[in-house]
Amino acid sequence: MKSVLEFLAELERNNNRDWFNANKAKYEAANKEVIAITSRALENIVAFDPALAGLVPKDCMFRIYRDVRFSGNKAPYKNNMGAWMAAGGKKSPSAGYYMHFQPGHSFVAAGVWMPEAPVLNAIRQEIHFNHAVFNKLLQGKDFKKKFPKLDDDQLKTVPKGFEKDHPAIDLLKYKSFVVSLPMDDKTVKGKDLMPFVADAFKSAAPFVKLINEAIEMSKPL
Numbered sequence: 001m002k003s004v005l006e007f008l009a010e011l012e013r014n015n016n017r018d019w020f021n022a023n024k025a026k027y028e029a030a031n032k033e034v035i036a037i038t039s040r041a042l043e044n045i046v047a048f049d050p051a052l053a054g055l056v057p058k059d060c061m062f063r064i065y066r067d068v069r070f071s072g073n074k075a076p077y078k079n080n081m082g083a084w085m086a087a088g089g090k091k092s093p094s095a096g097y098y099m100h101f102q103p104g105h106s107f108v109a110a111g112v113w114m115p116e117a118p119v120l121n122a123i124r125q126e127i128h129f130n131h132a133v134f135n136k137l138l139q140g141k142d143f144k145k146k147f148p149k150l151d152d153d154q155l156k157t158v159p160k161g162f163e164k165d166h167p168a169i170d171l172l173k174y175k176s177f178v179v180s181l182p183m184d185d186k187t188v189k190g191k192d193l194m195p196f197v198a199d200a201f202k203s204a205a206p207f208v209k210l211i212n213e214a215i216e217m218s219k220p221l
Contacts, residue, residue: 001037001101002189004030008079009103015075027064030081034061034101037194038083044198045097048205051087051212052096059089080105087212093119095177095211097201106188108197109151109180110204112211119215124159124172126214131168137206146203147179177211179204 007030011020020027038057046053060083068074079102086096095112112119127134137143138150154173158164162172181200187193 001033001193004033004081004101005103005106005185005188008081008101011077012079012103015077015079017076020077031064034081034083037197038085038099040194041083041097041099041197041201042085044194045085045201045205048202049097049208051094052085055085055087055089057083060085062090094215095208097204097208099197101188103185106183106185107180108183108200109178110201110208111150111176111178112215113176113178114153115176115215120175121161122217123177123211123214124162126217127168127171128162128166131166131171134171134210135168137210143203143207146181146200147207150174151176151178151180153178177207179207 003026007023007026010023010026014020014023035057038060042052042055042057042060062078062082062084064078064081066073066076066078068076080100081102082098082100084090084096084098086092086094088094093112093115096110098109098113100107100109112123115123138147150171153176154170155175156173158169159172162169166172183193183196187196
């Protein structure tokens with residue numbers, strides 16, 4: 001993955017179409033590496049989360065081209081590459097697993113980020129009634145050692161429809177339900193990348209399963 005980080009570092013310094021077109025071969029080589037690592041990640045995930053069976057890298061990887069129509073930042077390309085692996089692919093509302101490659105800012109994550117209102121409400125309803133199950137998982141010794149806390153993204157007030165004195169009010173305030181681990185550049189470029197990713201995702205799988213069970217319960221029969 002060394003070529004991926006090198007390409008992205010150059011792209012960040014030269015984020016324009018002329019440079020990108022002149023260096024298209026570097027992008028294609030980097031993209032090929034991300035396809036390969038995504039394929040290997042999917043193979044590992046399916047062993048403990050069979051709901052992802054049948055997915056291929058193109059179902060999960062994001063385009064490097066930015067949509068600048070409604071953005072003040074007119075840089076045409078993203079300065080990162082990554083893949084969102086969830087049942088149904090990258091546009092699925094399900095919880096899943098994410099890899100993010102960016103020089104100095106790479107990480108892996110799992111869960112569901114900024115879900116739409118019906119999905120978010122379904123997760124909150126499940127926490128409301130079964131908060132002991134969520135807390136048991138989140139406070140479990142092995143899980144907490146790997147993922148000390150959910151990524152911060154909370155309401156400052158009590159979500160509508162819930163009591164302010166609910167025993168799991170801190171959990172109910174979350175707008176996303178995500179755990180993550182940073183990866184330094186040495187890990188991304190080295191032989192330990194896949195073991196690191198596979199171990200993180202396997203550790204996060206019970207959390208992903210719990211979130212997806214809540215989402216499934218909200219779907220019409």
